[in-house]
Amino acid sequence: MGNRSETSPATAALTLRNVTKRFDGASGRVTALEDITLDVREGEFLAIVGPSGCGKSTLLSLLAGLEHTNEGTINLGDQPVEAPGRDRLVMFQQDALFPWLNVLENVLFGLRLKPDLTEAERLESARYYLNLVGLGNKEKARPHELSGGMRQRVALARSLAPNPRVLLMDEPFSALDALTREQLYGDLQEIFTKRKKTIVLVTHNIREAVCLGDRVVLFSPNPGRVQQVFDVNLPRPRRLNDPSLANLAAEVTEALTSHPAK
């Protein structure tokens, strides 16, 4: 199982080797992730799916550098991941937009932290990505004036604008209604195809994972382990109700439910 997810380092954006993460909780030590070995290829959309408590959000925090591994290594290219950095931007479950800034200023936030750009280039880039997510006309709006779906679009533009090497997505659609979510799947696939970004998406929604991912990694809980890796060879753009997509999703669900509960 694990071997299938390894590739040569040259084509891998992120390499995880024997990653283990434990937390000291109130009820003793909990192993959130155990012996995870995984590669994320350059330009790949990797979807990590699993039931709650399988440590998938923890994995994303490790990749972001917001938490540290107890054992094992995580590399971005040939550099070890040790701290947060703008080569790995995160899109969170809640939009995390700053309410004291308007839409454009929110998108500019990450760009302003890149010293090698001129202010004009930053502005151009921010406007480009706002247009890409279809919110070019909302520059001056405050986050609270937008719907949940629009806010997540702004968050997406904010994460894409500084042009990170990897985009990490932590259940970014789970708080949205079904209709908005489906629109965003379409938008995200279009952007992914256009921009060839490396994306790691964490979700508990199997359909979503199959719809968006080039590969779907199924995690099993207690402790979080890689259970199985699925290749999704369906043409893009994929539709959520496509029968072959539904079949593959059923296959993943089958694997998930067949896992012996501990």
Add this chain to the structure above:
Amino acid sequence: MASKLPRPVIPTLVAILLLGGWEWYVRSGRVSEVLFPAPSHVLQWFWDSLLSGELLAATWVTMRRLIIGFAIGAALGVPLGALCARVRWVRDTLGVLALGLQTLPSVCWVPLALLWFGIREEAVLFVVVMGTLWAVVLAVQESVLNVPPLYLRAAQTMGSNGWHLWSRVIFPAALPGVLSGMKQGWAFAWRSLMAAEIFVVIVTGFGLGSLLNAGRELLRMDQVMGVMAVVMIVGLLADLIFFSPIESWLRRSRGLER
């Protein structure tokens, strides 16, 4: 029927009734005019002292003390509060001290201030600063600790840290709480200043509190009541002109308006 009247009608009627009743009661000779002057007498004092410049001079002295003391208190309180939030051992020491000192009514500082600074301007300022400082420290500490961790995580992944994180994320996020702390600090400063001015005749300036106390010594109840009204109005105006607009702008721009 009441719902059809414009809203200010009833309060205005009640005010007229109250003041009119008061005026009539005093003029009917049932109470001593010396101890309980009619509203018209208070108004007369107000007008006279306004014309003589006495009232404006006293208000100016008081406002200057208040603003300087408040500014010092806030300027010290904001960084100290931030430090309390950031460093645990500072929170466990200074933060706890602030909690204790905040419960101490600021009048209690007056004897100490007089011994340390003498009957001088510094003594008054010290009392005002002590009144402001701890409320601001606690409010800043609390609002910085309550900044949603999600904002910090998002900002950190975008490469923000250190001073940038503080100035662009933590402080803006904490601003509503900091502002209400300042408002509270202002209220405390106002109370402590009145206490200091009434207790101590400071030769360097004759403020509203001194004017109030002088009224007592001269048995001028119209002056006492007049100054009390002025103190009240100044407090209301500070809120109306300064704090309320900033607060409502903050709430509106962040969608917190109810």
